[in-house]
Amino acid sequence: MVEPAISGLVGLVAADMRRVDETILGRAASHVSMIPDIAHHLIASGGKRLRPMLTLAAAGMCDYDGAGHIKLAAAVEFMHTATLLHDDVVDQSDMRRGKLAARMLWGNEASVLVGDFLLGQAFKMMVEVGSLPCLDVLSSSAVVIAEGEVMQLSAAKDTQTSEDDYLAVIRAKTAALFGAACEVGAILGSRSKAEIAACRGYGVNLGIAFQLIDDALDYGGTAAKLGKNVGDDFREGKITLPVVLSFRRGSEAERAFWTRTLEKAEHADGDLETAIATMRKHRALEDTIERARHYGAMARDALELFPASPYKTALNDVVDFCISRSH
Structure with missing residues (x-):
């Protein structure tokens, strides 16, 4: 079942995505049987393949007519x-x-x-495409993603994390790959620096919006929408934006609650319900969604540089899809 908001994108890139999927399956093969077993377990588990579709759509919007976008889209998915x-x-x-x-x-x-192994295969495909600028963008994003992971690790369970600190983490950990996925499509299309930067800006802002909605859904969504259990972030002691806002706005007793549950990992029955109620009291979920809308608007603005086309329309619809998951 394709979500209506991204059905336009899915339809536009369907033929190319079939080639991407074939490439993914071929490159996940290995004589070491555990490698394809594990790779296929995750690859076949129902992800939307949003990032590779962004690469294909950006290349289409930028009038690219070669075949390099197939391998780069597969590389993005492997990353x-x-x-x-x-x-x-x-x-x-x-x-x-x-x-x-x-x-x-x-x-x-x-x-x-x-x-x-999958990272290695991703870099092999980038080299095969033969675009040094694309290789630069994707390899740089791999570095930034790793930095984001380490930043998140150092901020783990730290209730003193500021909103700026948290946004820096998701800009690196999530938004960097969204940005790179879109940017390489424009590079393949031999577009101007301004248009390449616009595609990157669209992807980065979309990625931030996407992650902020994920953060809100972990406390206010359903398992079906999340693809994981509601409250997983809470149980794992993750400091996300709803927590940052609730902690900042809370009473001394409420801050003590966050310190006990997240920093000390001391959980009692009903703590998740208390966490959600505290977030609602301080409008932390609504404000997280509002910030996501702000970044979504920035993503749409970045596309204004491009003339009207089915690809541009589909990419704008993706912004709506990301935000609408919060309903």
């Missing part, structure tokens, strides 16, 4: 899949997209190593 495998180990997550995380089935060591 994303590798970070998910690594993330679940770092976060000690049990579930991913409604299924047991790979680490629960094959162990932490195998999950990390298969993530490394």
